[in-house]
Amino acid sequence: MVDQFMIGTRIRDRRLQIGQRQSALARHAGISPSYLNLIEHNRRKIGGKTLLKLAEALDVEPSLLSDGADAALVANLRDAAATSGRRDADLDQTEDFAERFPGWAGVLADLHERNQTLERTIETLTDRLSHDPFLADSLHEVISAVTSIRATSSILSDTEPLEPEWQARFHRNINEDSARLAAGAQILVRYLEGAANREAGMTSPQDEMHAFLAARNFHISELEHPDADACNIAHLLQGQDAQALSVPAQHLMHEVLRRYLTDARALPLDAFLARIDELGPRPDHLAQATGADLALVFRRLAALPPSRVGPVGLAICDASGTLVFRKPITGFDMPRLAGACALWPLYQVMAQPTIPLRVRVRQTGRGGDTVLAMAVAATAGPAGFGRPALTRMHMLLLPDPRGETGDVRDLGVSCRICPIHHCAARREPSILAEGF
Amino acid sequence: MDTTGKRVLLIEDEPNIIEAVSFILSRDGWEVKTHSNGHDAMQTIRDRAPDLIILDVMLPGKSGTDILEEIRADADFAETPVLMLTARGQDKDRDAAERAGANHYMIKPFSNADVLAAVRQLAGP
Numbered sequence: 373m374v375d376q377f378m379i380g381t382r383i384r385d386r387r388l389q390i391g392q393r394q395s396a397l398a399r400h401a402g403i404s405p406s407y408l409n410l411i412e413h414n415r416r417k418i419g420g421k422t423l424l425k426l427a428e429a430l431d432v433e434p435s436l437l438s439d440g441a442d443a444a445l446v447a448n449l450r451d452a453a454a455t456s457g458r459r460d461a462d463l464d465q466t467e468d469f470a471e472r473f474p475g476w477a478g479v480l481a482d483l484h485e486r487n488q489t490l491e492r493t494i495e496t497l498t499d500r501l502s503h504d505p506f507l508a509d510s511l512h513e514v515i516s517a518v519t520s521i522r523a524t525s526s527i528l529s530d531t532e533p534l535e536p537e538w539q540a541r542f543h544r545n546i547n548e549d550s551a552r553l554a555a556g557a558q559i560l561v562r563y564l565e566g567a568a569n570r571e572a573g574m575t576s577p578q579d580e581m582h583a584f585l586a587a588r589n590f591h592i593s594e595l596e597h598p599d600a601d602a603c604n605i606a607h608l609l610q611g612q613d614a615q616a617l618s619v620p621a622q623h624l625m626h627e628v629l630r631r632y633l634t635d636a637r638a639l640p641l642d643a644f645l646a647r648i649d650e651l652g653p654r655p656d657h658l659a660q661a662t663g664a665d666l667a668l669v670f671r672r673l674a675a676l677p678p679s680r681v682g683p684v685g686l687a688i689c690d691a692s693g694t695l696v697f698r699k700p701i702t703g704f705d706m707p708r709l710a711g712a713c714a715l716w717p718l719y720q721v722m723a724q725p726t727i728p729l730r731v732r733v734r735q736t737g738r739g740g741d742t743v744l745a746m747a748v749a750a751t752a753g754p755a756g757f758g759r760p761a762l763t764r765m766h767m768l769l770l771p772d773p774r775g776e777t778g779d780v781r782d783l784g785v786s787c788r789i790c791p792i793h794h795c796a797a798r799r800e801p802s803i804l805a806e807g808f
Numbered sequence: 809m810d811t812t813g814k815r816v817l818l819i820e821d822e823p824n825i826i827e828a829v830s831f832i833l834s835r836d837g838w839e840v841k842t843h844s845n846g847h848d849a850m851q852t853i854r855d856r857a858p859d860l861i862i863l864d865v866m867l868p869g870k871s872g873t874d875i876l877e878e879i880r881a882d883a884d885f886a887e888t889p890v891l892m893l894t895a896r897g898q899d900k901d902r903d904a905a906e907r908a909g910a911n912h913y914m915i916k917p918f919s920n921a922d923v924l925a926a927v928r929q930l931a932g933p
Contacts, residue, residue: 541827
């Protein structure tokens, strides 16, 4: 609907904005200056040809003069001003601002809408954390176990003398509660990691690729034959399970299978297993005996059937620290979406790429299992003049050797779900620390 | 402090917490009775007539807050000191407990010394 009472004001504002005299505009539009003056003061209705000529002379769309700024845009800007709480926002000038600077007004309105969407998302997530029955039950279970352990350990520590039967009973209680705590914490972390993925609303190509490999225990028997070649890769990718993957995931799979084939040719399965029988699953000895680099030995160990070498985990990251390959092991989980713990030896070898590391590590809140981590940096592509070589950091994970003692490094999975307090490597608060 | 004959009723569903808290209080001379669900907690309170009630908020059957409201509505126990235990530490939870009539409110995990101090303060002579 034409807002007749505002058209004149808009014409006047636009004319002044572009610095045109009233007489000049009247001449361009083919009307008298006195008639234009009456129009500009909203004392004459206009439309049709006069409106079109004035719009042309003012270099604006006729609708901007007749309809003014978009009503929704103006309402959005008013809402933005009200939400900001700024008293110096000239609400009376909102429509004028939208008409004069429609582009900037649109940007401001879009930012306001986005801000509101994000606030709603935060509210939803906060509400979910507060009212999710599974989360509440899991936290209650964990806190109950912690409470019991604290009270019982305090009795054992502070009560002198404590009768042997009480001592035995409280030791048993602590043992029960610590097992309950470990199980509860693991359930909670799995749930939170799953929740993060659900919030993302989709599975990433990386997740699809890892699910494909996990379904085969990370061992691709078709590529282990001495005469396996690219045809086997093509055949694998034409299989029903590979065809179910998204196109980006299939591309990832292709690269992973190509590297697998190259690795299998460099360290053929039977010969490699014979070396392991002879030397044990010790990467440095295997590298020395086969002449292969440590990263290759790591990848081959992680690709062997678990029945032959037991559990083997492997994490690979690129130079940005992003995990591009994840094969977890009991006692050592890996985040799917968030960045991993900066204390992992995987990241330490970035700073000292020529020095492999061997560290016993323990992920806090994962049941107390100690895991042996070995890390090394490897070149993943050739360097060029003015172009650095691509590197990939590898970290092999094996169960802690029996009888080994010495320092153990405590670390986490990812900051958001890590209970370690006062960690110098922390980059964001933990919801576990906040929750407790 | 002479606690002889003073009765504490601990209403809590975690067996090992019950055992630990009972031990601490018994060693301090309190006569401790326990109850582990919300269903018939009020009946047990009437049967035991405790000098102080330690009440967990999250109980099977009925919440500690609901039980506390029943306690305060009963003329015989309207003045009985109640120490609430909860895993929820938000202000709104504390406010809800105080509105329902809790005399003291402790967040899990608590220290034994704090529990003992609170019991002595609430039910002491």
